[in-house]
Amino acid sequence: MTDQSPATDLPGDVPADPSAVQRALVEWYEDGHRDYPWRQTDDPYRILVSEVMSQQTQLDRVVAAWEDFLEEWPTVDALAAADRAEVVGFWTDHSLGYNNRAKYLHEAARQVTAEYDGEWPRDPEGLTELMGVGPYTANAVASFAFNNGGAVIDTNVKRVLYRAFAEIHNADDPDYETVANALMPPGESRIWNNAIMELGGVACGKTPRCDEAGCPWREWCHAYQTGDFTAPDVPTQPSFEGSRRQFRGRIVRLLGEHDEMDLDTLGHRIRVDYTPDGEHGREWLRGLLSDLADDGLVQVEEGDDQITARLQ
Known part of the structure; x- marks a missing residue:
């Protein structure tokens, strides 16, 4: 890793010479990280x-x-x-x-x-x-x-920066992008982004594991020094079971197996409680098909006596 030269325009409590912070994180990452296969390819x-x-x-x-x-x-x-x-x-x-x-x-x-x-x-x-x-x-x-990007800023990275730096923690509208890019060594986006995302995923999750995971930033970290491990709320995924997303998937799978299907046949195949005039009936099903049509996945045709659907 190439150390970043000392700078005078780094934000807040980011060290004017961040080389020690950078080195600590990269060495921690290289010493042992989750071995996802896409990390082994360029x-x-x-x-x-x-x-x-x-x-x-x-x-x-x-x-x-x-x-x-x-x-x-x-x-x-x-x-x-x-x-x-x-x-x-x-x-x-x-x-x-x-x-x-x-x-x-x-x-x-x-x-x-x-x-x-x-x-x-x-x-x-x-x-x-x-x-x-x-x-x-x-x-x-x-x-x-x-190896040609800026700092990647996802939920994990935001959590790390929020806890590590008082300027981010105390700001009404934190400037994550400026701090993240100030920390990243120039020309080292591949290893740096992998390392800081790993830090958020392994050591600095919703429940922090600072000592257990050997967090390399403990000596600089605002949260570790103060004991204040609050962080921005992390959105939770909606339940998949019973969701519109699940039924959209069932529609696509069925239409992939058939040239076309009429509305009621399709409805009865995707859920057992389908009734044409019921809560989960034709109006509900047409809403799902409309969403899929807007995404360019499904084509809906209305005839004189029936509605049919097929994959685009």
Whole structure:
């Protein structure tokens, strides 16, 4: 790791020369960290798949899905050539969250092969041109694939910064981005972002494990020194069982098995208590189909005497 030279414009209680802070974290990370397979590659395709899958799923659950996905579509060319319904069906079968993410990942693969001749954009700005790739994901892929990103700021990183630095802890509107980028050694986004995210995931979770995990920032940490381990609320995922997301997934899976289905047949297949005029009846089902149509996943046709649905 290249130490950052002393600076005078670092925010608040970030040390003017942060090299000791940087070294401590990177050495802690290199000494032993969770060995996720996407940390062993700099292939932007494999990293993008891991980032999209991780948006709604715990990392330990992502591993098997990631490996299965890459066994099915090992390269960006293979994914680009795949049938969209098969990709969406995989997403549903592995409970990976909103199906439009599968659609966007598929479209991004087509862009890379058709519009970029297989050459991936190498910076965050270029990566945001890909379908469904927002600023956070673009920065993560640029960092982990090309070592060419800024500081990644996710929930774990915010929690670390909030606890570690009094300026963040005491601010009404914390400037996480400025502090995170001030701490990151120039040109070291790959290892730094992995390290600080690991710190938040292993040592500085909702229940901190400072001593048990050997947190490398204890001597600088505001929370460790004061005993105040409050942190911003961490959003909890809504229950999947019985959710609209679950029934959307069932619809996509069924339509992937049939050319088309009429409204009531589809309704009875996705839930046992479906009644056309009931609480979970035609109006409820048409709302789900409308959402899927807006995502470009389903096509709904209204005839004289029935409504049918099929995958786009």
